[in-house]
Amino acid sequence: MYPQHNRTGVPYVNKFLADSGECLLGLRRSGIDMSHPTQFSEYAIFFVHQGEGVFYSDLLSMPFRAPVILFASPMQVIGIQEAHPLDYSLLRFHADFYCIEKHKEEVACNGVLFDNIYTEPSITPADADNRNFSILLDLLEQELLKNGPSDIVLKAFLQLLLAKSSEVRADTVGQFSPFVRDDKMELFRKLLEERYRDLRKPGDYAALLRMSPNNFRRRCLKYFKKTPSRLIAERIILAAKQELHLTRKSIKEIAYTLKFEDQFYFSRMFKKHTRVSPQIFRDKTGISVVADLSKE
Template identity: 25%
Template sequence: MPTLLLDQPVPVYSLTPQGTPGSGLFQLLRPEGQQPSFRSNMLLPHRKDYYHLVFVQRGGSRHWVDMTPYVLKENTFYFSGPGQLQVKEKLAPLWGVSLAFTREFLALQQNAALAQLPLLQNPRNGHELLLTPADVAFVEDTLARLEAEYHRPGQWQQPMLTAYLTVLLTYLSRLYTEQFPSTEPSADQLLVQKFRARIEEGFRERHEVGAYAALLHISAGHLSELVKAQSGKPAIAHIQERLVLEARRLLFHSEQSVKEIAFDLGFADASYFSRFFKRETGLTPAEYRSSSREMYP
């Protein structure tokens, strides 16, 4: 499993002109066994600042999203969101369709509703959708229509792209809710979701419940009670779990020192970070790095 060198930061890839990871706000590519030059960048741990969805028809190898490995299956849909740590193990021929779009694309008025779909919200942190033959037929047909519009510039291109993309993502979101079931959130659960979203935005700078309560315009005590009632865990536990997740990502995928990781996560004292990590995981950072790499060579 590839890792980053000691002084090598985790790169973040944006959508850029074709031949590299993408183009503009929205990109559609159809790999047919060829090796796009930009894919060599993916052999080291990296993040993308865009949504990436791939319908794999044939080919592929093992790839990682955070600390979870996926062996790409034929006629299966894979998806990831901005900021997740990813790596490919090797460049293997791939046949399928790749869709990529940015947060800015979703912020456009005609696309705003798409950002709320379960597939993009991804509350269950899933990355693989299994398709039946009927699903495959529907997905292939919709992607073909998307591709035709993508290569047909003109006045109606953007509305048509949005229309077909809405159909595709809505269909896949229905599959998502079937394969990763959950219940409709209550008002309190929605507030907890907002709390978690704020953690995602600021966990490096904000380690205290009070800081998030201020952002949500409620008291720290009320937020703590609400989060504990809805999730079964104290509010501080959610903050700490997010810090541990990011620490695990960096320990697993990079060669940054423990001190560098501690500072990256907003800890002024590396020794305090090490004690925090061991308290939460039962292992020191060094022990976790060693054991996880032995498990997934």
């Protein structure tokens, strides 16, 4: 029998299991305690119906008010502090059940809803969209409650939820931003995506942008709500997570790919930012089917 509580301490009410007994998809509607830092090995989506609070994700602290949907990637350190009583549903799915990288053409959510270091991991749906999300959650729950739920049907509902979330994100980008576009910071974003493997110091980017270090830091903090150092570190860790999950490279090979001096320094940095070693991260999240697609 599958245990009543998983290793994170948050129990599933409705769940779909693999033959091994591992929970591939789970939905909980109430009684969720996220007041303590938690790491899930699955993707997590919080549908907040009522109330307000603060969402913590790694080092991010983000106030929110319902209705809002919050997103977390596997092994992120997350928590929720209630400012006013909350009513929310928690949907979690394992990458073995639905690989968002494999389905990126159908559902553009990776780098948009999940693993986006540049924007807050949330969307604020309009009333009509909120009703659609509620309907989809109800339908998914009804399927989970069946004796022998269909994985095809569950994946279809999950894909619809992700696709709708991505659509809402695209429709509201910049709509609620209190800041105007900063071309220098957008150029920094572009440079970071191109050079994160070999440029690790904020001063390197400040020089390329022809900005003083202090001005660069101030504008980066205002625009991205993060310091340049933090963004650089997060980009490296994101690349490491992708290598661990999407390839079968050894940890030594991944360290070399990301231009670390050795795998031990890489492992120390990875654990400092994620609280787990690269091997444990890979064990908990698994290796994606994408890792072998090129061989087919």
